Amino acid sequence: NAGVTQTPKFQVLKTGQSMTLQCAQDMNHEYMSWYRQDPGMGLRLIHYSVGAGITDQGEVPNGYNVSRSTTEDFPLRLLSAAPSQTSVYFCASSYSRDSYNEQFFGPGTRLTVL
Amino acid sequence: AQSVTQLDSQVPVFEEAPVELRCNYSSSVSVYLFWYVQYPNQGLQLLLKYLSGSTLVKGINGFEAEFNKSQTSFHLRKPSVHISDTAEYFCAVRLANAGGTSYGKLTFGQGTILTVHP
Secondary structure (H helix, E strand, O other), rough: OOOOOEOOOOOEEEOOOEEOOOOOOOOOOOOEEEEEOOOOOOOEEEEEEEEEEEEEOOOOOOOOOOOOOOEEEEEEEEEOOOHHHEEEEEEEEEOOOOOOOOEEEEEOEEEEOO | EEEEEEEEEEEEEEOOOOHHHHOEEOOOOOEEEEEEEEEEOOEEEEEEEEEEOOOEEOOOOHHEEEEOOOOOOOEEEEOOOOOHHHHEEEEEEEOOOHHHHHOOEEOOOOOOOEEEEO
16 A cells, blocks of 8 residues: 555745645545644644545635545645745545544645745 | 643753653543654654553554643653654644544644754
């Protein structure tokens, strides 16, 4: 199993540009989520999905969209990038929505918005 | 809502010394507790978790943590650290019986950077 994969590893955008961060998992996990990591703030939840076709907002959803058309993929879209979205983005998945399940994290995407 | 506070942003120690990374949480309901480690330029890896039962939890790489419900703490310890333990460590909580918008949500602390010196 490849686990949780993310592409790209690095990205530089100009303000106003749009892009999609890709996330895929091959573990047949039901629950997937996106976090952003900023220095001194830990990881904060952006959006999550409890299954194909079902998504919901986390604590910092503004400026981001998600969709979940398949179990495997959970892309994160930035519609109009802003410098405040400069961050490291992590995708995570777990077997189910149950809280005792471990979340597995991808390697991250480092995004810089100029 | 739950919250997590990691009391030290940076902890420098010498190799083979013991270390304790402190974590306190706040929640009005039962929680599950986790410690994750992030090595430089990598994703997060689970070190250990507390779900129920014995309050002393052992994890990978010789780490252990003790759940203290009365003090709402979940401190991480290792009796003798190695250079390879240099990393950032995150404490996290999840509601034990989450529903609605809290479903499965992990709430993280701010992180503690452990630097092990030779």
